[in-house]
Amino acid sequence: MQQENFENWCRKATEQIRYGPDRRAVSEELMAHLEDHRDALRAQGLGEKESEQHTLASMGSAEEIAPQLAEIHKPWLGYLSSLIKAVAILTATLAIFFCISICVSWLHTLISSRNFDSIPANNGTLDYYCHPMVSTWSDGYRFQISEAGYSKQESDLYILLEIFHWPWMDQPGVSDHLWAIDSLGNYYPSMHASQYSDQPRVTAQGWQSTTCIILRFMCIKQFDCDAQWVELHYDRDGRNIVLRIDLTGGGKHE
């Protein structure tokens, strides 16, 4: 009964506070104050009923206090806080979703097999095939040649160039500017710098990409199969990317 009276008083005193969490907090604070006051009176020897009446009387009219409390606890800051909280939770959820989807996509690419079967121009049979696994870094991109091979009939050297990058970076546009030179001194110009498709040159045969990896299937047209190594170069604007493929190891690929 006593508790009920206190609760009623607190409810009336705080009912004009518009922001819910503020209303509850103030109500709890008032309740604690009332209980403390009552306990103090009882310790002085007053009865239960008397101490309650004295406590409520000392607090005054709840209806009179209500507008004053509402004036102190204006709702706008609370509403703003709730709004920003909702937006923050939404964007944080979206960001986490993005990160997870990128991780899944990246893992899928790492796990899934990638090989010369994907090269559009290749029929799958190569007279020579190797895993050079040479790599280098430049401008935040990691270039790696994981596979290379040629068919003597076509005299084309196929190269699987993997380019790794951070998810916030764009896919690099370098394949048109890659040129090559082999151990016999043969020069193979880039697609950008060569006019005729029937001349020796470096071309891009196709590509696959995910968020963090791009696979470029490069081809050196009219490659001299007697060469012991070949170097893929990118040297625009002061860069010096060199990937040397050793062609002395390896074997036949079916």
Next chain:
Amino acid sequence: MSKQRKIRKIVLYLLIFILSAVVICALSNAPSPTAEAAFRRKEKQQMIGPAEIVEILDFEDNRYDHLLISRSEYGYTFFEWNDSNPDDGVLSYQPRSTGATLYCTKYNYEDMSYSQGWLPIFAFTDQPAVSAKLTLTTTQDSETITYSMDAKRSGAGYFLFRWKTTGLRGSDFWLVQQMITGEYSNYILEGTTTATLELYNTKGELVETHQFPTTQ
């Protein structure tokens, strides 16, 4: 809840929001906020630069609204874009040649004919010349035609030649573009092109002459 506590919470939520928004923008290839940001992004993607921005020109009647010219130790970078979407802009790179470098943007002939009617050809040199003359010589089927144009040095230190493209012979437009940019067309062009750049000092005396292409 006290006012100070509320403000602390607001600041915390704002930080979470900003951090999350940055992550989302970075991972979803959000549009660049400015044309310069779009240029830097393209530069990084093309693995060139970072170059020093020399000047931004407005071409209101052209395929693109603006042209940004920048230079580095090794060459010149050009970025053309429209106000509507700077991220769709086109980046071109021209390596430095000994003495002087020529550059022209890759336009469609139709774009030129129906818009401003001239192809901008830029010449860059470290020589303290104040004026220059560019002579383009194209030969097709043993017939040679010469186009000459003059330019004053701009405040930013380059020469801008306006090559009138109306009424040109056959493939001359493409031959000149191919010779200057070093970028070959998808189809084979029959003919040859050379360019001569003459640089003059304040007294009008010839200081230097450069032939293009520099290597053949």
